[in-house]
Amino acid sequence: MSVRTSKNIEIPYGVSLPPGSHLLVDANVARERSAPIVMIDPGARKVLRLNGDQYAFHEPPDLRAMIDAAFQLEFLCGHLKQFCDLWAKPPKIFLDRYFEFAGDCIGRHEGALAKRLAPFGNLYQALDWALSAPRPLPRALVPMGPDNFCAVDFAFWLGDRILAVLLVGSGTVTRKDEDRRLALREAGIETVEISTNALAADGMAYIEDALPQDFQAFWEDEIMPSSPFKGTSLGEIVRQ
């Protein structure tokens, strides 16, 4: 695995750090954990969305079952949960609420979005736009420099920058936590802290308030809805 280059930004995710390790790690740690990586071309200024590629499916998805956006969203939410700590509840709650938020946003703008799709008849449903939401990368390692990464609970690539999400529960903030906050700040990484108590209490409304403006109309830059389950011929689908 190479680290950040002048051309590409690589974001490992689903990384379980070795016990006792610092939250700021070098490239070797990232490499040894053999985690999936998304590669970002910052020059393209393209948001990493749910409908993008570079998924690391453990098994090929059953494409015949991907009958509509609701199912695809549910599948992707479950898929991303597989990269969270097996026992941790807050990251999974975050994903549940985030996917609800994406669907809810579309619901609130359904009239306008449906109008954009009207020329295509029944080819699309308004909810297809929910797949345009930025893709959360659980347990991501955010590149901080040529050889360093910082472990965060979630990372998003918003087209022009990384957004780091830290889940803040009832646990004591340790020196390592403080070091991480400082390092993210000094590296200029935009960071949002999500209270797990507020997340549990207010759910998707809290997520909507907590995340930056980029998440308010995430479909705006998309010409048409698309799906990550594409690029497969009918023949291949049938063979599966």
Add this chain to the structure above:
Amino acid sequence: MGKDEAFNMKLIAHDELNGFGNGGEGMSMQLTGDGRRVMWIAHESAPTNFSGVDVTDPKKPRVICQTQLPHNRVRSNSLEVTGDIMAVAYQTAVHGEQPAGVELFDIADPENPKSISFFDRSGPHSRGVHQLWFVDGDYVHCTSGAADFTPRNPKDDQIYTIIDVRDPTKPTEAGRWWYPGTMEDEDTPAPTRHPQFDSGFRMHNTNVYPDRPDRAYLGCLDGGTAILDISDMSEPKLISNWNPHPPYPGFCHTVLPLLERDLLIVADECVRDNGADWPKLTWVVDARDETNLVPISTFPMPPVEEFGNRGGRYGSHNLHENRPGPAFRSDTIIFATFFNGGVRAYDTSNPFQPKEIASFVPAAPEGAPSGAIQINDVYVDENALVYIIDRHVGGLYILEADI
């Protein structure tokens, strides 16, 4: 005397508590109205009842209060502080004696604790209260005998008891639960006794967290771990019971739920000297399905060959219990005590392979009857300062941990 053994922990202060350095299983921090920090310490046995230590400057701890028990056949092994109220457990040496129960104190003026009330739990088959949990100001959860409870076996005398202290001047019983089959005349068959180390089926720690007020997490000695549904406190219901004893040597002590991670940390207590009841372990238990608890690892410990013959006990005992208030809380870093194995901190971020990240074993204190330190309990404050107590003579040690 030997030397302290330290790994990522540093001793910053030591106080022998005026020569009464026999700490019990109760350590709780009070933030006083005038801005001081007072560590309240229960004592393992008479004559001392409890001690209050001003730790506002943790480098200069100072005993500001120390009280005595009425006689030497009672001990007050456990206490908890919430706000300016302290609950103290009284357990007598034999059944039928007094005082046996829970006393509430107003400690707003920590130099002069004032008794608010005493909740009597004495009875012909009761020794009173061994341990209590009081973190919400409303209820004391404890292991207690009762005048109207007759156990089939005298070792099963202390049952889970909920005491409503919302009016601290008039505590009342809100509920109780005993290990199935341990009450005289009940229909449930008596549980099978441990073949080698019969410690009983009474309760030890009884943890209930405000984050999860409908659950009680109980250590049931030879009965293992129990999770109860206490949404109706008057009728606690058993959800699950995980018990590795036998073949393991019994005495399940503390069940610490990691509430954001669906894991339990379960500590047994070593109760024999020189490794006689080895292995006494601290278990990591998968609780994703609370009705089907699955052990997945144990905390790594130095080999018994290294510590077993140092003197006194060597094995698991108390945990820092993530209680609310001015306390360290973590769902990954766990502090645990091991008698002559000192205090040890573990990173459980990979619960299949917990890793020791810090430890401190004080040198044998002068006059230690076993010839070794016997670290009995641990409290970690919100600044990650670690307070540990010796069981016999060593008193209070305050440590900084590099975590």
